Amino acid sequence: MSIEERRSLYRRWVKFLWGIFALGVVSVVVFFYLISLQELPTFEELENPNLSLATTVLTDDGREIGRYYVQNRMPVTYDELSPHVINALISTEDHRYHRHAGIDFEALARVATKTVVLQRRESGGGSTISQQLAKLLFPRPDLRGKSSLGRSWTLANTKFKEWLTALKLERSYTKEEIISMYLNEFDFIFGAHGIEAAAETYFGKKQSDLDIQEAAMLVAMLKNPWRYSPIRFPNNAKNQRNVVLLQMKRRGVISDTELDSLRQLPLDVTNFRRSTHIDGLAPYFRMELAKDLRSMLARPEYRKPDGSMYDIYRDGLRVFTTLNYRMQELAEKTMWNHMAEVQKRFFGEWRGLDPWTHNDGRIPVSTKMAGLTSLIRNSDRYQNARYQYLNEILEDIVELHELDLRDFDIDRMVSASTSDRARRSLQSNSSIAAERRETYMEIMSGPHWERLKQAWTDLQDTIDEEFSTPVQMKVFAYNEQGETDTLMSPLDSIKYHRMHLQTGIVGIQPTTGEVKVWVGGINHKYFQFDHVRTMRQVGSTFKPFIYATAIFLQGISPCTKVDDVPYTITPGEGNFGLIDEWAPKNADGTFTYEKYTLFEGLKQSKNTASVYLMKLIADTEPVRQLMNSMGVNSDEVRRDGDFKIPRQPSISLGAADLTVLEMTGAYATFANNGVHIEPHFIRRIEDRHGRLIYQAIPRETTALDARANYVMIEMLRYCTDGHFAFRNIDSDNGGKTGTTNDHTDGWYVGITPELAIGTWVGGADRWIRFRSFANGQGSRMARPFFTSFLEKLEDDPYVDYSAEARFIRPADDLGIEIECERFNQFRDRDRDLLDRNIFDDPFDDF
Incomplete structure (x- = not known):
């Protein structure tokens, strides 16, 4: 060429x-x-506080009881930041921070070389602090269902967005401002948003007061706050903290001597305290309110003018509730004192016994122990150990068999490995999906099985030892602090807390349907589950609805006498559709064979009287319709496939599961002349500018004729008349107790003209119950709250409650005799007339 x-x-x-x-x-x-x-975040979304305003929750008199926020945040400026935090951040995350304009191309080249060329998983990150701040503006993309190419494009698209945003940040803000914005924005989990809140949450101090090793731990969490959480995974957190300290040494921030001494220090998070929305009055109510607000604001009619959804944690709404501040205060104090007494009796009955191992012949010990095992495995202590022992082998199994094993999976396989018979039993277990059974067999025959089985055995041995070794801890206690320091094994701690009886209490104003009181449990810090909207069997508190149906349909007088004898509903009788005979007994299993008025039948909770009335009604449908009118959806299907109010005559004895809110709302109908007003606890919602978003317009339904309803008022009054428990009560009141089988649940629902109050007391597990009926009945577990609370309402000059209010009797004739002396006179006269043989002479002028 x-x-x-x-x-x-x-x-x-x-x-x-x-x-x-x-x-x-x-x-x-x-x-x-x-x-x-494409849509990129604006800078206002980072630093304009109007975009992250807390929603305030107000009582009926405008007093604030709580806030909802996305960020438990106290913003700090760069000048206020601890030097230890700044040095740890720059040394670890971006040591060329002051030498680039938002993108560190040298770091990107390093990552590309090590990751793409050398195929190293841990090659270090290439994101600068500016990029990490930008990343906080983008929700991570959803890659599910996308092809490999689609995933790559989505990730690349997101990464380039972050780059552009990082460049915009660098042009608009100083390096110092970017650092402070990033540290203020980051979520350190456990409700700690921003470095200031993180320091207070994990160490109980201001971030400016952090020691070097404490600052290093928080910076370590920036890599992955969940994986390096000192609370959930302390070993991971300590290791990553030491990585940060090593980086600080490499950058000349600390000396070799300081590094050696600091990385030997243990993690000290003894001052950890999670700041949440529950602090303050009515924590259970506010947590349930948040659920309802999110659901409500998702509906199209309650959205923003632009069609987007309101965010209760960012949009600064004002929620005006129906809760009464003073009533709630009194209710919580009364509950505390009452439940402390109940718990004292409960522990006394179980002294020296273990509810999980005690065989009472009702619930198998195996069932109770399975429940205890579940509690152990849901604990943080167990999850930390499980991660340590099983994480690596489980990842290998997922990679090979594409099955994320749960504890019950491993339990099944370990049990099946004990013998050929057990293995065949697992293979033929039709309750397990065939594909899952096949995967079990593959795993048990695969290369990882022996390793998994050994790791599982080691885990169980460790758990047995750790959970049986006493350690210093705080536990719940009925004292001024609500907790106490003690030496207790983790297993005993689980049992101790599980043995505490819980309660659900609601107070509803009958004439408005407004919820004035909501107590969902004994202490939200230790027991987060709300019991106001929990389904529990209602027992004899359901009986007034049977009586009300019979009185309304049959015009039967409460003075009518019923024999306390066995009653049987047979197959084909009425519209019950029974296959077998149903012949219930009284609660004590006996019959007196005496006559009782319906007044007495309800007061003494005679099952025979309720069954007699159910036979008289001859159908469950009228009762179910009445419950519909009183706010209970009878046709709602339960988890077991039956209706909420079953089409079975056993409902006459309370064989239905309802919530305290439903029961109290239904009883409030009695207190409001038979008119049901839908219970509600939100009056209105306004946006940050005062624009109305929602206004409550509760539904009203006439559930019961006013005359029949007043008869029920008299019957509920009769249940409390003359009882020593009500000797100090001035309010016009009535109510009904309820106790379920084996005294698992104790109820009392009471009414006054101004307030309907429902109270449930029971254990989280069915076997957490009193051993004696004397202590386990509703009159002992639940009713004392009602009487004590009413006394406090009547004595408090500052609460909006009148003890002088009285139930109003309809002006018209009731048409049903409620004066038993008059009823007996008329009955005797009618009997005399019927006894005369007036047909002897057809022409007699009588």
Whole structure:
């Protein structure tokens, strides 16, 4: 080839390469331009506080009882930041921070080389602090269902957005401002948003007061706050903290001597205290309110003008509730004192016994122990150990068999490995999906099985030892602090807390349907589950609805006498559709064979009287319809497939599961002349500018004729008349107790003209119950709260409650005799008339 030809070829190659380069530059410019046209976050979303306002919750008199916020945040400026935090951050996350303009191309090249070329998983991150701040603006993309190419494009698209945002940040803010914005924005979990809240949450101090090792731990969490949480995974957190300290040494921030001493220090999070929305009055109510607000604001009619959803944690709403501040205060104090007494009796009955191992012949010990095992495995202590022992082997199994094993899976396989018979039993277990059974067999025959089985055995041995070894801890206690320090094994701690009886209490204003009181449990810090909207069997508190149906439909007088004898509903009788005979007994299993008025039948909770009335009604449907009118959806299907109010005559004895809110709302109908007003606890919602979003307009339904309803008022009054428990009560009141089988649940629902109050007391597990009926009945577990609370309401000059209010009797004649002396006179007269043989002479002028 001649020199001229070579020069020509060279020029063509140079042009080609320049063309490739130009095309690349144009492509990059076009790509970034197209990315920039997509929706990118504005800077206001980072620092404008109006975009992250807390929603306030107000009582009926405008007093604030709580807030909802996304960020438990106290913003700090760069000048206020601890030097230890700044040094740890820059040393670990971005040591060339002051030498780049938002993108560290040297770090990107390192990552690309090590990750792509050398195939190293742990090659270090290439994101700068500016990029990490930008990343907080983007929700992580959902890659589910996407192809490999689709996933790559989505990730690349997101990464380029972050780059552009990082460049915008660098142009608009100083380096110092970016650092403070990033640390203020980051979520350190456990409700700690921002470095200041994180320091207070984990160490109980201001971030400016952090020691070097404490600052290093918080910076370590920036990599992955969940994985390096000192609460859930302390070993991971300590290791990553030491990585941060090592980086600080490499950058010359600390010396070798300091590094050696600091990384030997244990994690000290003894001052950890999670700040949540529950602090303050009515924590259970506010947590349930948040659920309802999120559900309500998702509906189209309650959205923003632009069609987007309101966020109760960011949009600064004002929620005006119906709760009464003073009533709630009194209710919580009364509950505390009452439940402390109940718990004292409960522990006394179980002294020296273990509810989980005690065989009472009702619930199998195996069932109770399975429940205890579940509690152990849901604990943080167990989860930490499980991660340590099983994480690596489980990841290998997921990679090979594509099955994320749970504890019950491993239990099944370990049990099946004990013998060929057990293995065949697992293979043929039709209650387990065939595909899952097949995977079990593959795992048990695979290369990881022996390793998994050994790791599982080691885990169980460790758990047995750890959970049986006493350690210093705080536990719940009925004292001024609500907790106490003690030496107790983790297993005993679980049992101790589980043995505490819980309660659900609601107070509803009958004439408005407004919820004035809501107590969902004994202590939200230790027991988060709300019991106001928990389904529990209602027992004899349901009986007034049977009586009300019979009185309304049959016009039967409460003075009517019923024999306390066995009653049987047979197959084919009425519209019950029974297959077998149903012949219930009284609660004590006996019959007196005496006559009782319906007044007495309800007061003494005679099952025979309720069954007699159910036979009289001859159908469950009228009762179910009455409950519908009183706010209970009888046709709602339960988890077991039956209706909420079953079509069975056993409902006459309370064989239905309802919530305290439902029961109290239904009883409030009695206190409001038979008119049911839908219980509600939100009056209105306003946005940050005062614009009305929602206004409550509760539904009203006439559930019961006013005359029949007043008869029920008299019957409920009769249940409390003359009882020593009500000797100090001035309010016009009535109510009914309820006790379920084996005294698992204790109820009392009482009414006054101004307030209907429902109270449930029981254990979280069915076997957490009193051993004696004397202590386990509703009159002992639940009713004392009602009487004590009413006494406090009547004595408090600042609460909006009148003890002088009285139930109003309809002006018209009731049409049903409620004066038993008069009823007996008329009955005797009618009997005399019937006893005369007036048909002896057909022409007699009688």
